[in-house]
Amino acid sequence: MADSSGPPAAPSSARIRAEALGVSFGAAPVLRGIDLTVSDGEAVALLGANGSGKSTLVKAIVGLAPITRGRVLLDGRDVVTQRRRIDFDRIGYVPQRLTAASGVPATALEVVASGLLSRGRLRIGRAGRERALAALDQVGLADRAGESVQIFSGGQQQRVLIARALVREPSLLILDEPLAGIDAASKESLAATVADLRARETTLLVVLHEPAELGPLIDRAVVLRHGRVVHDGPMPRPAPGHDAPDHDHEHPHAGATGPTVHVPDLSVGLPAEEEMR
């Protein structure tokens, strides 16, 4: 069986481990030999220009992108060959640019409680509702629990979706651009949620658009460029001009306290953000 004859498990502290990971869509390689480790309790940001492969990498990590080379281990288990042995109940994933409003009228509480429906559990019950309310409280929306998500702003809907992931009390949470295109109040609330998760020692992998986002809450940044890791270390500090589309060079940062880092193009993708509005 693949489970018993598979390669040896990763060190126990590694929640996520990508080894020489390659993903291709048809003939087009999107990830080209990614090595990445996220250890237990770490908060790691994934950065890079539009199209560099960030979403594809997080999808591959949860087994939703076709792995053509290398492997991904979650808690030491291969996401392809040992998938059934991975405890996905403790792993939360919030994809990019979804809305919580599907066209079916549902309250925020109902959307969050739906995160508990799994393994044939078709009823939520009072305890489930209390957990859903607690998760909404974690994202600052407990007072809106009974309202329809259809009237929520994009940022509030994003917070509801994060609450739906949090209701299972995940010990590992993967967020794909949670701050993209959302209002200032929701950004502030999500930063507070992330601080709360850090206090609970939740392991985090968060795709971000700019290095400054969530800065002090992040332990390490991994920067992708054209499907490769070009930086894995302290959060880059882009100087003025670093967000120009053609900017890509190496130089020391005057007065920087941390090490000099290679800062690739981290340009903000305004069109993508506007899609959210």
Ligand SMILES: Nc1ncnc2c1ncn2[C@@H]1O[C@H](COP(=O)(O)OP(=O)(O)OP(=O)(O)O)[C@@H](O)[C@H]1O
């Ligand atoms: N299902 C797919 N089929 C074909 N190509 C895809 C698919 N998913 C992603 N790609 C391509 O892979 C490349 C990387 O896309 P990805 O969404 O991972 O980038 P990203 O870094 O997350 O970008 P953004 O910051 O704009 O979200 C893009 O060129 C994209 O068009």
